[in-house]
Amino acid sequence: MNNIIIAIDGPAGAGKSTISKLISKKMGINYIDTGAMYRAITLKCICSNIDVKDEKSVIEICKNSDVDFRDNSIYLDGINVDGKIRTNEVSSNVSYVAKIKEVREILVKKQREIGLKSSVILDGRDVGTHIFPDTKNKFYLNASAEMRGKRRYKELIERGEHVSLNEVIKDVICRDEIDSNREFAPLVKADDAVEIDSTNMSIDEVVECIISKVKS
Numbered sequence: 001m002n003n004i005i006i007a008i009d010g011p012a013g014a015g016k017s018t019i020s021k022l023i024s025k026k027m028g029i030n031y032i033d034t035g036a037m038y039r040a041i042t043l044k045c046i047c048s049n050i051d052v053k054d055e056k057s058v059i060e061i062c063k064n065s066d067v068d069f070r071d072n073s074i075y076l077d078g079i080n081v082d083g084k085i086r087t088n089e090v091s092s093n094v095s096y097v098a099k100i101k102e103v104r105e106i107l108v109k110k111q112r113e114i115g116l117k118s119s120v121i122l123d124g125r126d127v128g129t130h131i132f133p134d135t136k137n138k139f140y141l142n143a144s145a146e147m148r149g150k151r152r153y154k155e156l157i158e159r160g161e162h163v164s165l166n167e168v169i170k171d172v173i174c175r176d177e178i179d180s181n182r183e184f185a186p187l188v189k190a191d192d193a194v195e196i197d198s199t200n201m202s203i204d205e206v207v208e209c210i211i212s213k214v215k216s
């Protein structure tokens with residue numbers, strides 16, 4: 001049987017990673033959080049005091065980094081950075097890193113290599129449009145900006161961060177803007193993607209909806 005590739009794209013806070021993790025467990029397939037790779041590079045820039053708008057330096061950092069997944073966890077230069085990449089500081093800087101063409105080329109190459117090894121679900125912004133444009137299984141997960149901001153806010157508060165709801169909603173909208181308007185592989189729904197608006201749906205409903213539509 002051919003490997004299945006499921007692409008889940010959509011804006012920040014649409015629930016992509018929660019949904020993708022559950023589907024990966026239910027279907028017994030691997031999960032690749034492509035955004036985590038951009039976050040890992042952003043984390044390294046912050047820790048190295050590199051301005052994320054200094055493209056040359058960010059590209060150097062990316063070329064000299066080892067970003068990989070093991071057991072669905074993200075490793076940066078051999079160290080598990082699952083927790084460290086989710087801070088508000090990383091979130092508000094990551095879009096600047098993700099819009100750099102050379103960074104995208106390096107990480108997309110890696111995403112394709114990992115994705116071709118076995119059946120897999122990947123979430124991100126360009127999985128169905130750019131990384132695996134030939135897959136039959138493309139989904140575009142969306143929700144209102146207010147709902148997406150509320151979800152991100154809840155996550156950050158649970159992690160002990162001090163943020164305001166308004167600040168998080170603003171940040172989500174700002175990221176949408178940068179991700180949708182960048183030159184290389186912008187956030188856009190693939191013509192053949194199934195769009196799901198999760199604003200008023202439970203997590204389980206979204207999971208079941210996607211699994212029922214997956215073609216092998």
Ligand code: DC
Pocket residue numbers: 012013034035036038039094095098099123124125126127175179
């Ligand atoms: O899904 P996330 O919030 O963890 O993604 C972090 C950032 O990375 C987001 O602002 C957009 C970018 N990204 C991207 O450009 N392409 C991807 N395939 C995944 C994420």
